[in-house]
Amino acid sequence: MAGKISVIGPGTMGSGIAQSFLQAGYSVVVVGRSDESIKKGAERIGASMDKAIKKGAMSEQDKQKLLSMLKLTTDYSEISGSSAIIEAVAEELDEKTGVLKQIEKFSGQAIIATNTSSIPIKKMASALSDPSKFLGMHFFNPVPVMKPVEIVVAESTSEDAAAMAISLAKACGKVPIRVKDYPGFVANSVLMPMLNEAALLLEKGVADREGIDTIVKLGLNHPMGPLELADFIGLDVCKDIMEAIYNETGDEKYKPAKLISEKVSQGKLGRKSKEGFYEYK
Numbered sequence: 001m002a003g004k005i006s007v008i009g010p011g012t013m014g015s016g017i018a019q020s021f022l023q024a025g026y027s028v029v030v031v032g033r034s035d036e037s038i039k040k041g042a043e044r045i046g047a048s049m050d051k052a053i054k055k056g057a058m059s060e061q062d063k064q065k066l067l068s069m070l071k072l073t074t075d076y077s078e079i080s081g082s083s084a085i086i087e088a089v090a091e092e093l094d095e096k097t098g099v100l101k102q103i104e105k106f107s108g109q110a111i112i113a114t115n116t117s118s119i120p121i122k123k124m125a126s127a128l129s130d131p132s133k134f135l136g137m138h139f140f141n142p143v144p145v146m147k148p149v150e151i152v153v154a155e156s157t158s159e160d161a162a163a164m165a166i167s168l169a170k171a172c173g174k175v176p177i178r179v180k181d182y183p184g185f186v187a188n189s190v191l192m193p194m195l196n197e198a199a200l201l202l203e204k205g206v207a208d209r210e211g212i213d214t215i216v217k218l219g220l221n222h223p224m225g226p227l228e229l230a231d232f233i234g235l236d237v238c239k240d241i242m243e244a245i246y247n248e249t250g251d252e253k254y255k256p257a258k259l260i261s262e263k264v265s266q267g268k269l270g271r272k273s274k275e276g277f278y279e280y281k
């Protein structure tokens with residue numbers, strides 16, 4: 001059922017979502033806010049495809065074919081005629097609602113999805129004149145590799161929009177799971193207290209960083225330890241998600257550990273800034 005998909009925001013998540021739909025045979029439009037941001041997005045998608053080639057999941061020929069189906073632009077009118085438009089810009093309510101208003105000018109019959117990991121869908125839906133076509137499609141990082149997509153169905157979302165999102169996620173090889181519009185949905189409700197607890201254990205000196213990660217990796221069979229994973233996600237992103245859930249629920253287990261807040265204020269954001277719980281080259 002390939003067709004056209006649009007993604008707003010060429011960051012890590014938006015680029016990964018674009019790559020996944022390209023690999024499933026869709027033509028993809030990615031909208032960025034500046035020439036610089038779309039240039040970076042193109043580099044990100046190219047680098048991820050090179051990784052796939054290195055891992056044997058893609059050939060150089062596939063890469064060139066997929067890139068010919070991709071259009072990066074700053075012009076929102078290019079999204080017209082899409083089956084779905086997926087918003088993946090910064091995790092800030094005002095930024096997202098501004099983008100949703102822009103999308104709606106050209107969305108036609110398309111469903112509009114947000115890749116938010118923590119902002120309630122209900123809060124964003126009010127920016128749209130027709131919120132029935134709007135819902136959450138929460139992908140996981142790295143998107144081309146990770147299977148699940150939380151399909152976040154708000155009270156205002158129509159059943160047709162939910163069914164369309166589920167079939168699109170399946171069409172790009174993902175496993176869609178329907179969830180309610182609950183703070184943190186399922187993934188981050190479960191994940192964030194674990195990452196936070198690992199930081200609290202490090203703060204208390206219960207074990208060193210390698211010790212904590214090795215116990216979880218080997219003992220609980222996780223592919224990455226919690227501190228390594230927090231660095232991978234970004235400590236600023238983790239903190240924002242925790243605060244968003246804490247503000248909605250008042251539940252202390254989501255209150256970011258002092259160590260996480262300190263690192264963020266020092267600019268130690270994890271892999272992307274070359275230092276977080278670990279140092280990176």
Ligand code: CAA
Pocket residue numbers: 048049051052055056057117139140141142144145146187188191223224229233
């Ligand atoms: N594009 C396409 N395919 C790729 C690829 C790419 N860039 N990179 C790898 N692949 C393919 C590989 O070819 C391989 O395919 P096969 O299984 O068919 O062989 C598959 O993807 C997996 O690759 P690897 O086994 O080589 O990957 P790895 O062993 O290096 O593991 C990892 C890397 C997947 C990141 C693993 O460490 C992992 O699962 N870590 C945990 C990640 C995680 O928890 N993410 C969730 C973060 S939370 C989140 O995202 C939500 C939020 O809101 C914060």
